[in-house]
Amino acid sequence: MVLPNSGFLYPSLSIVAFLIAASVLLYRKYSVPGVIFPASIALGLVNILAILFFLGSSLSLIGFIALVMGIFYAIIISLYLLNLLKKLFDFEFISRDNLFLAFKKNIAFAADLTLPTFIFSVFVAFLAPLHLREFGISLSLSILVFFPLIALLASSWAIQYARNNFLHVGNWYKTLDPKEDAFIVKMKSLFNNKYLYWVIGCLLSSAIIMFFTIGINSPFLFKKNYLVTIEVGDAGNIGSLVSSVPNFWSPFGKGSSSIRSYLVDGSQSIESIKSSLGSSGSFSIQETNAFNDATHLKEILKVCSLSLLLISTYIFIRFGFKNLLLLWVNTFSSLALCCSCLIVARVPIVSSIFTALLCYFFVSLLYHLYWFSSATLSKLDWFNKENKYSFFYGVDSSLKLCLFSFFLTSLLSVNEELILLDFYVFTILLFSHYISKVGFIFLEEKLDLFKDKYLWRKESEIKVVGEKSEVENFDEYDEELISDINS
Numbered sequence: 001m002v003l004p005n006s007g008f009l010y011p012s013l014s015i016v017a018f019l020i021a022a023s024v025l026l027y028r029k030y031s032v033p034g035v036i037f038p039a040s041i042a043l044g045l046v047n048i049l050a051i052l053f054f055l056g057s058s059l060s061l062i063g064f065i066a067l068v069m070g071i072f073y074a075i076i077i078s079l080y081l082l083n084l085l086k087k088l089f090d091f092e093f094i095s096r097d098n099l100f101l102a103f104k105k106n107i108a109f110a111a112d113l114t115l116p117t118f119i120f121s122v123f124v125a126f127l128a129p130l131h132l133r134e135f136g137i138s139l140s141l142s143i144l145v146f147f148p149l150i151a152l153l154a155s156s157w158a159i160q161y162a163r164n165n166f167l168h169v170g171n172w173y174k175t176l177d178p179k180e181d182a183f184i185v186k187m188k189s190l191f192n193n194k195y196l197y198w199v200i201g202c203l204l205s206s207a208i209i210m211f212f213t214i215g216i217n218s219p220f221l222f223k224k225n226y227l228v229t230i231e232v233g234d235a236g237n238i239g240s241l242v243s244s245v246p247n248f249w250s251p252f253g254k255g256s257s258s259i260r261s262y263l264v265d266g267s268q269s270i271e272s273i274k275s276s277l278g279s280s281g282s283f284s285i286q287e288t289n290a291f292n293d294a295t296h297l298k299e300i301l302k303v304c305s306l307s308l309l310l311i312s313t314y315i316f317i318r319f320g321f322k323n324l325l326l327l328w329v330n331t332f333s334s335l336a337l338c339c340s341c342l343i344v345a346r347v348p349i350v351s352s353i354f355t356a357l358l359c360y361f362f363v364s365l366l367y368h369l370y371w372f373s374s375a376t377l378s379k380l381d382w383f384n385k386e387n388k389y390s391f392f393y394g395v396d397s398s399l400k401l402c403l404f405s406f407f408l409t410s411l412l413s414v415n416e417e418l419i420l421l422d423f424y425v426f427t428i429l430l431f432s433h434y435i436s437k438v439g440f441i442f443l444e445e446k447l448d449l450f451k452d453k454y455l456w457r458k459e460s461e462i463k464v465v466g467e468k469s470e471v472e473n474f475d476e477y478d479e480e481l482i483s484d485i486n487s
Helices: 006-030 032-055 061-088 099-127 130-164 166-174 182-191 194-215 235-244 270-277 294-319 321-344 352-378 388-412 416-455 476-486
Strands: 225-231 259-264 282-288 461-464 467-470
Touching: 006 032, 006 061, 032 061, 032 130, 061 099, 061 130, 061 166, 061 352, 061 416, 099 130, 099 294, 099 352, 130 166, 130 352, 294 321, 294 352, 321 352, 321 416, 352 416
Parallel strands: none
Antiparallel strands: 225 259, 225 282, 461 467
């Protein structure tokens, strides 16, 4: 495994700082069980790098960002289990044996998270444009390594520690008082006003119309690149030519001993390119958009849509049509809104946007699967002893940790492309997080009302031999937990 240049020193240091910060934060919230997971993630990173080194693969910036997405996947699984442990310790008569029920629940959640995301990564690895397939390869490798390490080993270690130190961990967790997200509280008060729905609908419609009318072909969305070919009469002068080329020019191909080709980002004007060349022999400048154009955007959207179609079958079987509808509506509406904001703000768009777009679909899928799995818990009476949304604050914690990593990377790095990529991913994480949160919490309730009023009403009681028996939404693990608590 070869790191191409010293520019990877800064991202590597940011990952180390991220894991240290995560360990401190999770220890303060969850005691020793919280530290087990960052340590396991670090172990997983070592294993991934060892596999890449064994295969002789080269990790580019695209592969590095995919590795960060794999860490985000591992953090989500970790926080799900830790929040579930915290919820169990809220009960006064919880026993040591009940803690293993959290392990069973976490395995089910990890499976719900892993299968769809792995399908997505495989689609990207085989069907995406060639220069982006490394994203799918690195991401699928991360999922394959982190699933057994986090969902199985780290989870079992954390639960075993909580069981052996039952009183200490229980007293620690009971001092925590997670509040309902301030953003949710504010949005609840706003969404009580029915006219706000019309305002949001108009804004979203305007963004979608703007995106599809001027977005794809807008000169502000995709800037043309330039392929610069320089020929030096004396091959001995090629060394001085290479040293004089600006560091933001990307070498394109090997060339001969006296010819060099460079791909220059479209943010540079023709005049600045010519002034940089000076008297560097004969040169030609060719305009091209073959590396950063709407064609690649359509290919990526096609790959992501095809993978979502296959994933939709699993989500429909596992979580129902309502949640499937939420996934599609939230994902593409927030994508249109995010891209429209970039267009309006005249943010320079370079080839890194395609990597950020893949990150967006992956993160959006992670968030929605988290909401869907958490919703199955929130239907249970024992889970709703306190405010059910207090369980969701783990997602906010994971978002803050990942944003800290990206922010630190941007501050430390001198790589312009990495800074732009961090900005794109930072923006996409914010949109994906808050749009999916608002969409799930508020649209879910509205869809339930619509279903009951216009489609069908779910019966809560059925008649069996002339008697009514209540239908409960409990699985075998929930019934086992309830019986243990009641006893």
